[in-house]
Amino acid sequence: MVIRVLVGLLVLCSFWLAGTGPPVPAQTGTGPEKILPSSVGLPKGSTAKELSSTPSAGPVTIQIDKTQLNNGGALKVSGRAPAGKPVYLEIYAEKTVRANFFDNKRDPATGQIPYILYLTDAMPGYYQIVVPKNLQNKIEEIKKEGKKWSFSKALKDLGGEAAFSQPAQIKVDKFRASILASITGSRGELLPAMDEKENKKRAMQLAKARFQKVGKLLTAAVEVNPDGAYQAQFKLASGLPDGAYKIVAVADKNLKSAPILFENKISFPVLYLSNAGTSINLFWPFLLTLAIAVFGVLMGAGGGFILNPLLVLIWPLPHNVVAGTVMPTVAFSQASGIYNYSKIKFINWKVGVIVGLSMLAGGFIGPKLTELITLDQFKFVFGWILLVLAALLIWQTLPGYVSKNKQEQAILQQFKKRAVEAAQGKKA
Amino acid sequence: MEIEFWGQQFKVNMVIGCLGGFLIAIVASMFGFGGGPFMMPLMALGMGLPMYVVVGSSLLAIFFNTVIGSLQHYRFGNFDGLFFLIMFPAAILGGYIAPQIAKRVSPLGVKRIAAVGLIILGLILLGVLF
Numbered sequence: 001m002v003i004r005v006l007v008g009l010l011v012l013c014s015f016w017l018a019g020t021g022p023p024v025p026a027q028t029g030t031g032p033e034k035i036l037p038s039s040v041g042l043p044k045g046s047t048a049k050e051l052s053s054t055p056s057a058g059p060v061t062i063q064i065d066k067t068q069l070n071n072g073g074a075l076k077v078s079g080r081a082p083a084g085k086p087v088y089l090e091i092y093a094e095k096t097v098r099a100n101f102f103d104n105k106r107d108p109a110t111g112q113i114p115y116i117l118y119l120t121d122a123m124p125g126y127y128q129i130v131v132p133k134n135l136q137n138k139i140e141e142i143k144k145e146g147k148k149w150s151f152s153k154a155l156k157d158l159g160g161e162a163a164f165s166q167p168a169q170i171k172v173d174k175f176r177a178s179i180l181a182s183i184t185g186s187r188g189e190l191l192p193a194m195d196e197k198e199n200k201k202r203a204m205q206l207a208k209a210r211f212q213k214v215g216k217l218l219t220a221a222v223e224v225n226p227d228g229a230y231q232a233q234f235k236l237a238s239g240l241p242d243g244a245y246k247i248v249a250v251a252d253k254n255l256k257s258a259p260i261l262f263e264n265k266i267s268f269p270v271l272y273l274s275n276a277g278t279s280i281n282l283f284w285p286f287l288l289t290l291a292i293a294v295f296g297v298l299m300g301a302g303g304g305f306i307l308n309p310l311l312v313l314i315w316p317l318p319h320n321v322v323a324g325t326v327m328p329t330v331a332f333s334q335a336s337g338i339y340n341y342s343k344i345k346f347i348n349w350k351v352g353v354i355v356g357l358s359m360l361a362g363g364f365i366g367p368k369l370t371e372l373i374t375l376d377q378f379k380f381v382f383g384w385i386l387l388v389l390a391a392l393l394i395w396q397t398l399p400g401y402v403s404k405n406k407q408e409q410a411i412l413q414q415f416k417k418r419a420v421e422a423a424q425g426k427k428a
Numbered sequence: 429m430e431i432e433f434w435g436q437q438f439k440v441n442m443v444i445g446c447l448g449g450f451l452i453a454i455v456a457s458m459f460g461f462g463g464g465p466f467m468m469p470l471m472a473l474g475m476g477l478p479m480y481v482v483v484g485s486s487l488l489a490i491f492f493n494t495v496i497g498s499l500q501h502y503r504f505g506n507f508d509g510l511f512f513l514i515m516f517p518a519a520i521l522g523g524y525i526a527p528q529i530a531k532r533v534s535p536l537g538v539k540r541i542a543a544v545g546l547i548i549l550g551l552i553l554l555g556v557l558f
Contacts, residue, residue: 098505121505185500275508282514289515293522298530299542303519304461306546309553323460324506328498329519330462334491336523341484348433348481351440352488355471358446359463362453363493367500369458382459383553389465390546393539402536408479415434415480 060087062249062257071266071279072238076231077130077247083228085251086132088163091234092124093264095241096170097277098318099123099210101202102177102372117177117187117372118202122170123210125241125277129218130232131158136220143214147376151208151217152201158218163250167207168200182368210277210318212375239279239316242266276321285311289329304330305389309382312375319378320370344419433481444474449489457497462490 065076081087100119107114131139135158142154155161174191181188194202211217222232230249242264249257266272272279289307296303304326311322341347373381395401429442448470456463467486471477477485501507551557 185503187504271510271514273508273511275505276511280511280514285511285514286518289518290522290525293519294526294529295538295542297523297526298533298535298538300465300535300539303522305465306549308460309549313552320501320504320506321508321511323458324498324501324504325460325508325511326515327457327460327494327501328507328512329516331491331494331498332516332520333523334462334487334494337487338484338491341487345434346480347484347488348431349485349488350431351445351471351475351477351481352485354442355445355449355467355485356489356492358450359453359489359493360496362450363457363495363497364500366454366457366459367497367504367506369454370460370501370506371504378459379553379555381455383550383555385455385459386546386550386553390543390550392465392469393543393546397536397539397543405479411478412480412483418434 060249060251060255060257062247062260064247064260064262067262069236069262069264071242071270072236072240072264075234075236075262077234077249078229078231079249079257081224081228081230081249081251082255083226085224085228085255086159087222087224087230088132088160088250089128089130089222089232089234090163090166090248090250091126091128091130092166092246093126093241094244094246095125095272095274095277096122097125097210097241098275099206100320100371101205101209102374103205104372115177116191117175118172118206119175119187119371120170120172120203120206123167123203123206126236126245127167127207127211127217129155129158129160129163130221130234131160131163131218132222132224133220135159139214139218139220142218147212149208149214151204154214154218155204160218160250162253162256163248164200164204165248165250165256166246167203168196170199170203172199172202172206174202177372182372183365185364185368187368209374236264240264241277242272242279273317273321276317276325278316280315285315288314299393305386309379309386312379319373319375323370324367344416344423346416346419438477438481440475440477442475445471448474453493453497456490457493457500460497460501463493464490 060079060081062077062079064078069075077089079087098119098121100117103114103116103118105114106112138158139154142149142157152161155164172194174194175188176191177188193199207217219234221234222230224230236245245262245264246259247262248259266279269282270279271282288310289303292303292307292310296306308319308322308326311317311326312319338347370378396405429440431438431440449467452463452466452470456466464486467490468482471482471486471489472479498507548557
């Protein structure tokens with residue numbers, strides 16, 4: 001074994017010296033002696049000794065046809081598991097993202113609403129459990145449940161609970177949310193850490209909150225032969241995090257392969273947005289923002305109204321990141337607008353500051369609430385906001401408003417002229 | 429409350445202005461938009477101010493919301509720096525291009541198109557369309 005490692009190192013060094021970088025051979029994880037000490041997927045307590053002492057079960061092996069993908073692509077996974085066992089693949093990115101889930105559903109047992117916010121920074125930026133191909137029907141059934149589907153129930157139905165292991169161990173913070181805490185801009189009281197079982201349950205809810213759709217977390221692709229050999233054709237979508245990914249083949253709770261690694265590469269102009277957990281070709285959001293900024297000025301409303309919903313509809317961006325990132329982009333144009341108006345003394349400071357202070361209080365509370373709602377609730381409320389805004393715009397095109405507006409605009413221009421003259425007169 | 433603007437006296441209803449501003453700010457900062465189109469009617473109709481007072485003063489009021497809302501979003505980890513760097517130059521550039529185009533288009537036409545676009549987008553978000 002030592003010799004094998006040494007040879008491996010030598011081969012790596014020679015490639016490094018040649019400047020071509022490591023090769024892209026099919027990686028193979030075989031033999032328990034090599035993989036077990038480093039396996040992440042193994043449950044605690046099952047040592048190499050334990051597994052090797054049960055030769056009848058035999059270890060699970062895994063190999064992939066390539067170790068590098070370019071912004072997604074197809075991947076073939078194959079290997080061997082004990083005959084007669086179903087095989088599940090757990091695939092996850094090493095890059096992590098934030099996920100949050102607000103539990104405000106009435107508990108049927110106690111009849112109380114918990115109001116608890118679960119939050120983690122360690123959710124894999126990509127997570128998928130590939131189940132045996134013959135379970136496709138069941139996945140279709142789960143999809144029919146619509147938005148209310150439950151990841152933990154789905155895993156139970158598909159028999160893949162044992163495959164859910166990486167996120168089960170992530171650190172999940174638990175906060176007791178309250179109205180008072182929201183007003184003071186706090187997440188609420190941090191509750192004590194959860195036990196292993198609850199952590200796993202909450203991690204499943206967080207995964208669902210983060211990835212939303214059944215198809216994003218579950219696919220049916222593993223074909224298992226009667227002799228225990230399995231293979232799966234698998235496609236990694238574009239727009240996912242870059243960096244290392246791991247795959248673990250799982251036959252049951254104690255029968256797992258060592259994780260096998262592959263890398264997802266992205267190159268400019270595709271960039272990985274670390275907080276949003278999405279890779280994106282930077283030109284598209286740039287052009288979209290430009291077009292909407294222009295249109296926003298023309299119609300007399302800020303661009304955020306149109307930009308935010310479009311961003312969450314087009315890309316898998318979390319709504320809290322969209323809201324939190326679009327908001328500061330308008331600060332500069334607002335500041336320059338204020339400066340221009342103030343030069344011609346066109347701001348009533350008393351009104352602006354007093355109303356502004358009440359908006360300051362509102363703006364302090366709002367961002368906290370963004371993480372308490374789901375993407376669907378975000379879309380729902382935004383839908384109504386846009387309809388109200390459309391009604392306001394239509395009202396502004398009605399003849400009565402237009403003629404009144406014409407007079408006011410004329411006065412506005414007159415005042416502007418006077419203001420500019422006054423400002424210039426002062427200078428001269 | 430009485431205010432003075434260019435030698436004219438106005439009576440304004442500050443209670444409506446502050447209460448409305450507070451509520452609009454919560455929703456606007458929660459969903460990440462400015463809130464201008466809602467503040468304009470609030471100040472014009474609710475507070476009884478003429479348009480020429482509203483335009484500048486509402487912008488100042490909204491700026492308070494934008495600044496504190498952005499800071500709070502940052503505090504709660506909702507800000508993505510790289511994403512900001514992509515969108516920020518586009519927003520600035522848009523602000524320079526728009527006035528050039530504005531002279532050539534009818535504001536009424538733009539508003540009508542925008543209203544239709546907003547209704548379609550709103551219905552998509554509500555799951556009624558597509």
